[in-house]
Amino acid sequence: MAFEFRPMRSVIFVDCVREEYRHRLLHWLYAMHVPDSISKFGPYVTKYAFYNALPVPPGGERFGTRRMQMTEHYWLLNEMTPEMSVNAFTERMPVEVLRWQGMIPDDGVDLSHEANMDGDTHRASGGGDMPPFVFAHVPINWEEDFKGAGRTLDDGPNYRWQFVVEWPDEAAGEKWFREQLVPFFRARPEVNRFVTSKIYHDVVGCKFHRLVELWFDGPEEWKTAVDAADALPKPAWAQTERFPFLKSNFNIVGMFLPDMAASDNLTQYRGYITMR
Amino acid sequence: MAFEFRPMRSVIFVDCVREEYRHRLLHWLYAMHVPDSISKFGPYVTKYAFYNALPVPPGGERFGTRRMQMTEHYWLLNEMTPEMSVNAFTERMPVEVLRWQGMIPDDGVDLSHEANMDGDTHRASGGGDMPPFVFAHVPINWEEDFKGAGRTLDDGPNYRWQFVVEWPDEAAGEKWFREQLVPFFRARPEVNRFVTSKIYHDVVGCKFHRLVELWFDGPEEWKTAVDAADALPKPAWAQTERFPFLKSNFNIVGMFLPDMAASDNLTQYRGYITMR
Amino acid sequence: MAFEFRPMRSVIFVDCVREEYRHRLLHWLYAMHVPDSISKFGPYVTKYAFYNALPVPPGGERFGTRRMQMTEHYWLLNEMTPEMSVNAFTERMPVEVLRWQGMIPDDGVDLSHEANMDGDTHRASGGGDMPPFVFAHVPINWEEDFKGAGRTLDDGPNYRWQFVVEWPDEAAGEKWFREQLVPFFRARPEVNRFVTSKIYHDVVGCKFHRLVELWFDGPEEWKTAVDAADALPKPAWAQTERFPFLKSNFNIVGMFLPDMAASDNLTQYRGYITMR
């Protein structure tokens, strides 16, 4: 058995489909999932952080904006190989958790007595009709830097728009990205920073092609910029009439994030402590 | 000079008046305010935590629901006495921070060159027309327990509605609270827990009379319960037509909170670390 | 309501009545009880530590030697006053936990559906026929120092015998302690250190009179010393024929402990993380 050094970053965009579930998801994430996860991957993950989703801005819905958090890992190796498949414990993942995240229908069917679902099954659980579970592995540093290199923390807090895209046609989509989208956003005065990486397909079978991040001063600047994008010509492969021309929450999924992690779990977690 | 042992808890309800400001407020809170605060009160504060506000539920606006976070301290002594008045450093509190929190008008007037405002001035900065800064000191444990004693973490995650009230007429308000409000909520099946304490007026001159906390399964149960409260007779001192009969964000101010702290600063803070 | 500054230390001697329960007790203690406790008393407890019981040495049974751990708290105030009685959450304490600790009979009666028992009820749960729950509050520093003052860590690791006694007759017991026991152990070459304090009766109603600690090089030296104590004349109030003349696990309860805490919970706890 061989263990290859393969440093990677991964991002997961976790949704919360109903406000009735937000505090339950929080409880599961911090009381159960963080300790289960650290127990499992502590020896080969070097950063494991949660970033709270900022509220969906007006107009954000058509970009597949999710509402709970971005879960980020930095890996030293690929956890999905055969030699990594046996684990002492399986993470607790009650099926209700999938419902709260929008991975199974929020239809009231009682699934509370279903068997526990392990993390990997969960990661693969997005059915045909449900939005995909987004678990995208990328290089540990960004591959391409289109704008804003040299920005420091003193240049101000950032409103970071992070999203993945799955082009209906990869070649055409990539061409459009380079020829239309990159020049457009690079030229927008509201865009302070613009970076991107291709997504590895060989890790968890992620179908998305590209992870993109654009930084703005705030949601108002973001809106100005994406509204201006309505002037972009509609590409041949367009799935929708308006920019981004992709099926929301299926072909484009993303989140608005601050610079700061809500919890850098490996260094900050100290158990589930409650308000008195 | 004498230093009296006076253990107290305090709660601050921080608002965010525009989404354009949320990530900036986050930056100020974690990059500047936490280290400034720990530097200042570390030796006599035993818990210093931030709890993220859950989104305002439908109908939550008329209860003065604030949108950023509840800041909680546990004190060993009263920091507001004369012998505590000299500090080596003053906390950094740019006036913009007050604007983001709704303590001064969000009118675009440039105040960026105004002198820094210290924490205490800030705490007293709510002008006549602006909503009050809420900084309420209470006993370290709840004074009265109306419902739900014995609840444990295994009974499920809680949707906690915490609010302060300033009665237009204290005696009448307190009487109404005991004779109407307490029996009403105690009888509601949606209410899982109900506790309250009187607010100390001699610490920072807080005008609010009472801190109340009610726990529900979620915002939907909360809505059912408060909608039912429309059946309560309108009291003589009512400031508004509907329950809670108090001027929103002035005489009643509150927040919806999960059980868990977003950051227990004294044990979890490790500097302002950013997403790569 | 008043909160008095009353720094105290308390010790709890936790038993494990059957090896079948040790790992379960460990799980409850670290996965549930530590976070429940920190959530409850974090703001007014300054040290909260577990010390693992060393195995019962040959001859140790007649001294009421318990087998799990000593739980230690340092308090800033008395948690048992009326103004401290309302808590947001109650600690989870399944009745099985009491069985594992020997507070209720290990008789196989199914109590798994019994209501949760809160910490204070637990602390008072020792029935007439069962050994008492030992929760002894003492001054934060030892009151009397009979031998070994000046000992440092460089003098070697210590085998610490800590026990509480309830004299059948307080006056006679105290007299015997001072006139017989103190001179005897002070003169024994095996005793490296000898300290004691009276136990506060007004905190949790603890019936024990005195907490005593004697340090030895190891269990063999301890045995030599207590075997020599057989030469002590039997006091009038003796409950048993041999030294210590007290009913084991009822009138004398203790533990053998190393210098080091197994877990200093407030500084070291980081969630319940399992072996892979």
Added chain:
Amino acid sequence: MAFEFRPMRSVIFVDCVREEYRHRLLHWLYAMHVPDSISKFGPYVTKYAFYNALPVPPGGERFGTRRMQMTEHYWLLNEMTPEMSVNAFTERMPVEVLRWQGMIPDDGVDLSHEANMDGDTHRASGGGDMPPFVFAHVPINWEEDFKGAGRTLDDGPNYRWQFVVEWPDEAAGEKWFREQLVPFFRARPEVNRFVTSKIYHDVVGCKFHRLVELWFDGPEEWKTAVDAADALPKPAWAQTERFPFLKSNFNIVGMFLPDMAASDNLTQYRGYITMR
């Protein structure tokens, strides 16, 4: 010089041959060995944990059950290569420590003035007549999973029996393991989980062939299962009459462990702090 990425886990079964030594071993481990070790391998070890041995259950002696702790490391590379051989400091390892652990005879010969023994020499110090020092390197995840996959923390605390075996004849032993032992324990209702890995021989020259772990509800269930194993036919290579047919503490060495680490040193160690 080349540094190969070679993630490995290692386990060490530390014995305590006399109760007179347990607190001394604790002192050496936590006051000296942990800081020495972190100083040495901090940059390339990702987990370094101690797990306290549970008491030897009745019948446990014939399985080479050790009595102090299991020391676990997760490595990023092989520390035993030539390019890793020069270290600024050598770990302090007084020869008495070897005596306490049963690696040299407990014969009272004064060795206190012997030179310090470094960690690697220690690891190789088991002489012909003394039980071997067990330092077994295995893949970071278990290689084979025979029973209980999918078990989560909610399925209850586990009584984990971990042991290494050195077959007198590797081929015959491995064959017997697969054809007799695996089916036997897989079929036992007391066995909740059963995993195993082969041990790397090229790291520290460990002679043991295999690391095995079986989980039970507790020691009583373990005893039922191993007593039933007396029905297994005695293999040709048997060294003893009864199951496990291996020379205790030489060809089979193991330990009973809970799920939880006593100390996860890299994250929890905060110096050697003593009871007051």
Added chain:
Amino acid sequence: MAFEFRPMRSVIFVDCVREEYRHRLLHWLYAMHVPDSISKFGPYVTKYAFYNALPVPPGGERFGTRRMQMTEHYWLLNEMTPEMSVNAFTERMPVEVLRWQGMIPDDGVDLSHEANMDGDTHRASGGGDMPPFVFAHVPINWEEDFKGAGRTLDDGPNYRWQFVVEWPDEAAGEKWFREQLVPFFRARPEVNRFVTSKIYHDVVGCKFHRLVELWFDGPEEWKTAVDAADALPKPAWAQTERFPFLKSNFNIVGMFLPDMAASDNLTQYRGYITMR
């Protein structure tokens, strides 16, 4: 026995009389004294920090400037009362440590076999001819603020001159302080901040009257300001010809310090870890 709530801050100015001793003092402080101290006073000290002395600036010698570190504690009670006198362990304080700090003569007399000196004896060890051990208890906040209130961290890093004075004549010295020194430094443009407190005499019998702190941009600005003080008239009680008119290292003792602690021991200490 009674324990009074008496929050205090204390400062100790530790010298290093020869560079040959600096790394040894560092080792004793961090490898032995920090864990000994935390073990002793952890339950009633809320901050325990070391601040590294900045190098003595030109001209700094006549102000009794010490060269190792300022040790700071924040206490909840007076540790020097009878009820606090019995401690399980005594801190290790080899007499050499006193030599390194200049509390006993650096005369080469071998004292290595002298008994350990406990912390309190140490604190009282300054003989008639040797400079005094400075252990000054003051209120937790500064008593008087003469200049620079409102300064924040954004106003720049500070060069802080902290010193204690013992007036030959308290009344005359205090009068001169208020009438000469305060107006002088308040008027100096180099002085950014100026605070002071009286020292408690009833805690450890400290003879010094007053702790003073003045902040400058750096040592050059400090020199300009103290050189200008040569213009101050020589007071009747002067012990020396030049400002500060006090016997260096006896009647005035101080240190130059940065804003930041070298180690905030209660939160940052993680054992004595060495460079590889």
Added chain:
Amino acid sequence: MAFEFRPMRSVIFVDCVREEYRHRLLHWLYAMHVPDSISKFGPYVTKYAFYNALPVPPGGERFGTRRMQMTEHYWLLNEMTPEMSVNAFTERMPVEVLRWQGMIPDDGVDLSHEANMDGDTHRASGGGDMPPFVFAHVPINWEEDFKGAGRTLDDGPNYRWQFVVEWPDEAAGEKWFREQLVPFFRARPEVNRFVTSKIYHDVVGCKFHRLVELWFDGPEEWKTAVDAADALPKPAWAQTERFPFLKSNFNIVGMFLPDMAASDNLTQYRGYITMR
């Protein structure tokens, strides 16, 4: 893109050219640089520590002794490859910081409005006339061990002389090192430990050939040893008349260090907290 596993250690010798700058450099290092750095390289750096320079001993100037700190990293990969070149944020490095460290002239020219300089540019910023920025990558363990193997912490605190050399002629310099310097220092009784490694030239283009470390009891023993080195014959390539025959601060640069890190940033950093 490929990420090679390449564990390395690097050392940076940071100077402070004027005492006016020491506290400013401290502020920049701890308030800005540590969090910027952790944010950047946290996922692939396993140790990041600062070691405070001990004061320059008499005679230390001609060895290029720097005066601030040694900054040490342990890397899992080479951060200087193309695939690592895009970073979300750039570290804040005001040009004044370079002046404080002696990388640009301390000539009073106002550079405060210059653009921020990123870390890599900084690392390459030493101009022709200014001393070089020393950023030397070496294997994670020392390559050669000439003296003192087996030394433990109990052998006493160490005065560690660490330096890099750039030979005017590599072959001749290396020959002289092995034939003259190694035998000389190995034979000196003042030298307790002596190790060395070659520096990698392919990481950041470091021109220095070798990192050397020699341990002494203190600066007095160091002086005795280097004074004795005056007896060494002057090599043909000598740049100066006296040992070390290399241009100070250009061809030889070093530092005197204690065993202990001032701050092990990844485990100890908790934000920039100031003295009250």
